[in-house]
Amino acid sequence: MAQPTLVLKSGTAWSDVWRRALAVAPEAFREDRVLNLWDGSWQGGGRTLPATSPVDGSPIVGPPRLDAATASRSVRASLDQHRAWRHVPLPERRARVGAALDALAGHRELLSLLLVWEIGKPWRLAQADVDRAIEGVRWYVENIEGMVEGRSPLDGPVSNIASWNYPMSVLVHAMRVQALAGNAVIAKTPTDGGLACLTLAAALIRREGIPVTLISGSGGELSEALVRSAEIGCVSFVGGRDTGARIATAVTDLGKRHILEQEGLNTWGIWEHTDWTNLGTVIPKLFDYGKQRCTAYPRFVVQRTAFDAFLAAYLPAVASVRTGHPLAVAHPDDPLPELDFGPLINASKAKELTDHAAEAVERGAVPLFRGVLDPARFLPGQDTSAYMAPLALLSPPASSPLHHAEPFGPVDTIVLVDTEAELLAAMNASNGALVATLSTDDPATFSRLAPQIRAFKIGQGKPRSRGDREELFGGFGASWRGAFVGGELLVHAVTNGPDAERLPGNFPAYQLTP
Known part of the structure; x- marks a missing residue:
């Protein structure tokens, strides 16, 4: 019996998905581009590059790449937001982050479809990425009091540079926990994909008054602002060893708080x-x-x-x-x-x-x-x-x-x-x-x-995963530098604690076996 000729599932074409994103977040999307989010508002500017979907090679919307000077202005603006946000009482921060989670859950299907088109995730895995970004942070909302007891937000915002493969469950998850802990957050959209999904997520989060900055650009041009700026309180990086090594050198020289997750041959x-x-x-x-x-x-x-x-x-x-x-x-x-x-x-x-x-x-x-x-x-x-x-x-x-x-x-x-x-x-x-x-x-x-x-x-005899919620995560050797994260340590990594505090780092005592 001949195999049936396949077609796109109804309502899942890129044009359909893009129109839905425009309707949900008109402040962040235009007919032919997305905007950057900085200084508390969605702004034009930046040179939009062409992009194609890995799914079938068809054109999709590419990133509006900012220059170094604009990135520096966005970091300075984020510091102003940080100074206000760090004084917002914890109950209000919890309420705002919880409302943002509800908004993300309400658009779970659209966020997942954007992931399918932009980074090629199968439907099951795209939904799992969105779900982990929502339910993982709910755990922090419920348990944050004990994690921040005796601690305070950092002196400056947290800068996030992450790879394209898990925009929601790694990048958006980390950003909301950082904000819940009292920090303004900055993120660079990954060069290879996830732009529209991250833009929609950032729009839903920003509507709740949470201080989020989301900008696009080349790593080489924006790194001076996102890594070396004096205003940055912590750098969180997920990516390859070559880029990670350059960032590690910079943050070490500057004595800046950092979390650097890098590739390793598992x-x-x-x-x-x-x-x-x-x-x-x-x-x-x-x-x-x-x-x-x-x-x-x-x-x-x-x-x-x-x-x-x-x-x-x-x-x-x-x-x-x-x-x-x-x-x-x-x-x-x-x-x-x-x-x-x-x-x-x-x-x-x-x-x-x-x-x-x-x-x-x-x-x-x-x-x-x-x-x-x-x-x-x-x-x-x-x-x-x-x-x-x-x-x-x-x-x-x-x-x-x-x-x-x-x-x-x-x-x-x-x-x-x-x-x-x-x-x-x-x-x-x-x-x-x-x-x-x-x-x-x-x-x-x-x-x-x-x-x-x-x-x-x-x-x-069984695989290990990154984990979330209370589970500690880190690496050995060149696969990880800086503080380990997970559970309360994800919060501790982006807050200040007792004098002379030393967060768990790249040390054998923290190796995890069953």
Whole structure:
């Protein structure tokens, strides 16, 4: 029987979604552009760059990039807002943040659809991103009193620079907790995506009188204002190590409070392990959002004598991973498809990973699995240049970026080892990571090896995640610098406490294992 020709689900076209955003927040959107939010109002200016959706390559609205001088003025204006907001009583701050959460919840579907078009998230994951941004902050609203007891807001606003992959559950979540703690907040829209979603969220938050600044521009041009300005009380950064290292140098030189979450090669080790059924169940879930997550697991370190059993579990599992157009259905009123991931963030990223993989194979890596995009999951004739099916390589050469760096895409690499020393060396290849997992049948072996793995969260046969609410989060080595966050420490990181206070930092004593 022939497969039906797919169509867009009714009401989900970019033009439909854009019109809805215009109707909900006319103060922030124009017919052909969005505005920047600074000095308490939505303002024109900035050079709007063209942008396309990773979903199908079609044009969407690009960021209005400000220059360095305007960014500096926005920071000075945010300081004035901060000085007023820090004196607003906590009950009023709670009420305003709670009202903003209600407004976001009321537009959950629209925020999710914007995420689908702007960064390619499948519907299930887009909704989860919005939900975590809402429910996570509700927990802080309910528990904030004890977290701020004996503490005060910072002397200046918090500057947020974050990657594009989790605009709501990472960036918007952090901004509202920072504001709840008594700080004005500044954020730069990520260069690669999330502009309209963040603009709508900021409009809903700003309506409640919360001091939010949201501006667009290149990191290089705006960093002087957003990182080095004397007015900034804390810098919160989520992104790659190269940019993070430059920011770390700047904030260290200035003695400025900072939270820097950076990439790391998260690894899954397998040693004296036999529960292959459980592993096979977990592997497809590890491909959520095409492994474009800071807590993704792109590297398996496998005991050589168990490699055949590993492959028997791994190959069918990875073959079951579903990718396709996130909004394509057989009939306009059908439910949206259940996918593990859709496109990567852009066609350039897909090409970069494809090229890295081809180069690794030329230098000796062995292809173990090479997925193929299924035409039945796409619209007829659509641009699929940003899509990449799962790929697995055995033993990438040391000269390959896939050997030592996080791919941030659906590429797994497998390394075989013969001794525990080799296992630990391979799992620690990137000098620090956010998460790692060790699968072993013997609890004593796990207890002995886990403390030697340089990752902040260690899973025992199961994946670890960023977590939220009361759960602490951080990294080891080059994957994290500055204060750890999570629970009350997310509040402590952006408030002043007792004299000589030292927040938990990048120290082994804070490694988390089950």
